[in-house]
Amino acid sequence: MKDTNLAESVDTMVRQKILARNVSVHYGETYAIKDVSVDIVANAVTAFIGPSGCGKSTFLRCLNRMNDTIDTCRVTGDIRIDGEDIYDRKVDPVQLRAKVGMVFQKPNPFPKSIFDNVAYGPKIHGLARNKAEMDNIVEDALKKAALWNEVKDRLHTPGTGLSGGQQQRLCIARAIATAPEVLLMDEPCSALDPIATAQIEELIQELRQSYCVVIVTHSMQQAARISQKTAFFHMGSLVEFGETDRIFTTPADPRTESYITGRIG
Amino acid sequence: MTDVLNSLLVQDDRTRRRNAAEVRFHAYGLGAIGVAVLALVLLLTSVVSSGIGAFRQTYITLEIPLPEEKLDKSGRRDSAVMARVTTFGYAPLLRDALLATMAQKGLTTTLSDTDIAGIISKEAAATMRDHVLANPDLIGSTVTLDVLAEGRIDGYFKGRVTMESAELDGRTSPEALRIVQLLADVGVIETRFNWRFLTAPDASDQRPEAAGLGVAIFGSLYMMLVVLVLALPIGVATSIYLEEFAPRNRLSDLIEVNISNLAAVPSIVFGILGLAIFINFAGLRQSSPLVGGLVLTLMTLPTIIISTRAALKSVPPSIRDAALAVGASKMQSVFHHVLPPAAPGILTGTIIGLAQALGETAPLLLIGMVAFVRDYPAAFTAEAGLFGEAATALPVQVFNWTQRADPGFAERASGAIIMLLVFLLAMNTVAILLRRRFERRW
Ligand SMILES: Nc1ncnc2c1ncn2[C@@H]1O[C@H](COP(=O)(O)OP(=O)(O)OP(=O)(O)O)[C@@H](O)[C@H]1O
Ligand SMILES: [Mg+2]
Numbered sequence: 001m002k003d004t005n006l007a008e009s010v011d012t013m014v015r016q017k018i019l020a021r022n023v024s025v026h027y028g029e030t031y032a033i034k035d036v037s038v039d040i041v042a043n044a045v046t047a048f049i050g051p052s053g054c055g056k057s058t059f060l061r062c063l064n065r066m067n068d069t070i071d072t073c074r075v076t077g078d079i080r081i082d083g084e085d086i087y088d089r090k091v092d093p094v095q096l097r098a099k100v101g102m103v104f105q106k107p108n109p110f111p112k113s114i115f116d117n118v119a120y121g122p123k124i125h126g127l128a129r130n131k132a133e134m135d136n137i138v139e140d141a142l143k144k145a146a147l148w149n150e151v152k153d154r155l156h157t158p159g160t161g162l163s164g165g166q167q168q169r170l171c172i173a174r175a176i177a178t179a180p181e182v183l184l185m186d187e188p189c190s191a192l193d194p195i196a197t198a199q200i201e202e203l204i205q206e207l208r209q210s211y212c213v214v215i216v217t218h219s220m221q222q223a224a225r226i227s228q229k230t231a232f233f234h235m236g237s238l239v240e241f242g243e244t245d246r247i248f249t250t251p252a253d254p255r256t257e258s259y260i261t262g263r264i265g
Numbered sequence: 266m267t268d269v270l271n272s273l274l275v276q277d278d279r280t281r282r283r284n285a286a287e288v289r290f291h292a293y294g295l296g297a298i299g300v301a302v303l304a305l306v307l308l309l310t311s312v313v314s315s316g317i318g319a320f321r322q323t324y325i326t327l328e329i330p331l332p333e334e335k336l337d338k339s340g341r342r343d344s345a346v347m348a349r350v351t352t353f354g355y356a357p358l359l360r361d362a363l364l365a366t367m368a369q370k371g372l373t374t375t376l377s378d379t380d381i382a383g384i385i386s387k388e389a390a391a392t393m394r395d396h397v398l399a400n401p402d403l404i405g406s407t408v409t410l411d412v413l414a415e416g417r418i419d420g421y422f423k424g425r426v427t428m429e430s431a432e433l434d435g436r437t438s439p440e441a442l443r444i445v446q447l448l449a450d451v452g453v454i455e456t457r458f459n460w461r462f463l464t465a466p467d468a469s470d471q472r473p474e475a476a477g478l479g480v481a482i483f484g485s486l487y488m489m490l491v492v493l494v495l496a497l498p499i500g501v502a503t504s505i506y507l508e509e510f511a512p513r514n515r516l517s518d519l520i521e522v523n524i525s526n527l528a529a530v531p532s533i534v535f536g537i538l539g540l541a542i543f544i545n546f547a548g549l550r551q552s553s554p555l556v557g558g559l560v561l562t563l564m565t566l567p568t569i570i571i572s573t574r575a576a577l578k579s580v581p582p583s584i585r586d587a588a589l590a591v592g593a594s595k596m597q598s599v600f601h602h603v604l605p606p607a608a609p610g611i612l613t614g615t616i617i618g619l620a621q622a623l624g625e626t627a628p629l630l631l632i633g634m635v636a637f638v639r640d641y642p643a644a645f646t647a648e649a650g651l652f653g654e655a656a657t658a659l660p661v662q663v664f665n666w667t668q669r670a671d672p673g674f675a676e677r678a679s680g681a682i683i684m685l686l687v688f689l690l691a692m693n694t695v696a697i698l699l700r701r702r703f704e705r706r707w
Pocket of ligand 1: 027032051052054055056057058060070072094106
């Protein structure tokens with residue numbers, strides 16, 4: 001753990017965006033994650049990796065309180081964004097989610113037109129003053145999500161009529177259209193071909209300049225390519241967290257090593 | 266090629282059995298549809314064949330002199346004085362007009378004058394009296410009026426009454442039928458489309474030819490309006506709250522179970538409830554369409570709630586998550602993203618509920634809507650209050666007419682059933698059109 005500390009001391013200049021301490025999540029009686037503590041920095045990409053069912057999505061959903069919608073779900077611990085406890089009574093989850101956007105593991109476009117899908121967030125948050133501004137926001141978001149060329153001629157056809165990969169990019173466009181400060185992406189490239197994947201990765205690199213991006217991925221190469229920090233989850237616990245380069249070259253925990261070399265998972 | 270094991274060109278035993286089972290299932294399905302279609306066709310042909318006659322009516326065209334000395338002795342056209350002449354004062358005028366017409370056409374008969382008067386409906390004198398009282402200037406002139414023929418005569422032109430049956434009938438005779446046939450040949454008697462059936466109120470049980478559905482249609486539409494205005498918003502609001510906002514606990518489970526049970530409660534129970542609450546307790550008027558509408562609202566609510574909840578449930582939860590994740594509030598997510606895709610389902614449920622309410626008889630009997638209503642409700646008159654007047658309803662009218670002895674009413678009852686079916690069809694068409702509209706807007 002020595003070099004983690006070293007790395008962190010080098011990074012003292014970077015701003016901590018999200019601070020999670022001893023976060024545990026229970027679904028009813030069974031726990032999904034246990035005592036997870038991570039620091040997520042602004043202007044960087046943090047990747048969550050780990051075998052299926054280890055609690056990556058669950059932890060991600062804690063960060064914008066989407067777990068509130070699950071009756072049986074109970075979250076304990078402390079999560080702070082910009083130093084503010086997001087589970088504080090005074091916090092309105094609606095306001096929080098405008099600040100912390102999310103792309104879900106399964107594409108879930110609204111059963112509305114492509115345009116309306118992207119325009120919905122900006123509309124309810126009043127980000128556009130007129131039609132022209134809205135058009136710009138939508139076009140910009142769709143271009144960033146590498147979808148514009150495919151849909152520019154059919155913006156008013158249903159978003160649910162797109163292919164799986166296109167729907168996923170539509171959801172990405174929808175999430176970035178509201179200009180969140182933090183973007184949570186749950187396997188955003190799982191249904192994409194290499195070209196679209198490359199475009200999304202490019203987008204993530206671009207977003208990193210101004211946002212804080214957290215991405216869950218099952219692709220080690222992707223995590224290595226795009227992230228600055230990597231967290232490895234296993235059976236509901238955070239096994240290892242640190243600089244991506246270090247995790248992939250000299251993992252401290254044997255479980256991390258087995259996972260990234262493909263022996264468990 | 267016989268050495269190929271597992272050839273795809275030969276079906277193995279399992280495949281053959283499976284295919285046979287599928288063929289059998291196909292046949293069962295076709296059989297079931299066949300039985301259903303046959304039953305529907307039988308039902309429709311029997312209703313239409315016995316009810317279509319109600320939409321045609323036999324009229325006698327008469328030139329009737331309106332002598333002043335009989336209808337307005339004072340000569341001052343004072344309506345109070347004129348009203349003293351009852352229908353008995355008008356009936357002889359009609360009889361004489363018919364006799365005059367027969368003489369003019371050169372028809373002779375062995376029938377007595379009274380029997381000839383019997384060709385004209387008893388309702389005709391009342392219609393004529395109303396006409397004259399409404400237009401006092403007509404007195405002294407000769408008017409040409411189409412008056413109703415008596416029910417048996419009407420039946421003769423529709424094939425219900427024959428020479429043989431007239432032989433045994435106290436109210437008509439073969440000779441009368443011969444005369445009316447001759448009158449029809451010269452164009453004095455004519456059978457044509459019967460608007461009165463759709464507009465006139467009910468008539469006494471001696472005069473099927475005059476009975477109409479006007480008040481019943483009015484009452485039914487009135488009640489549908491009350492049900493729509495009350496049940497739709499209450500039902501949809503309840504469902505949205507229960508489905509999207511209410512915490513899941515004992516209480517909400519209890520409410521849910523009770524709503525499902527309410528949907529299964531026999532409709533007559535709602536009638537008793539309505540009688541107790543709206544009439545005995547709240548003091549609303551018996552037989553009024555407002556009370557009918559309230560009772561039907563109670564009955565329709567569970568149907569609307571259940572179908573609305575099902576429609577809301579069928580919207581995938583991921584849509585709600587998507588809306589919440591872009592920072593929509595709970596209410597925005599429901600109203601912007603859950604309701605629109607659920608709207609077609611909600612509409613279908615509502616129309617089914619309304620259709621049920623339209624055809625409901627039992628609860629209306631209990632709140633007195635079975636009463637014989639001779640006049641249109643003066644719905645907005647001061648003394649009755651808003652919606653206070655008595656009215657009847659289509660299914661109740663059917664029930665009423667089927668109980669009357671005159672075979673003319675059997676025809677009317679079937680005609681009323683046709684109207685009921687037409688209304689149901691219209692409602693379903695509206696539902697389909699609305700569905701299309703909503704679906705196109707996703
Ligand atoms: N709504 C829920 N109710 C009950 N248990 C749940 C629920 N969602 C997730 N779980 C459980 O929590 C654990 C973690 O699930 P989670 O979805 O976070 O896994 P994951 O790491 O995202 O897996 P994957 O890579 O397959 O997406 C699993 O054991 C899962 O069964
Ligand atoms: Mg997941």
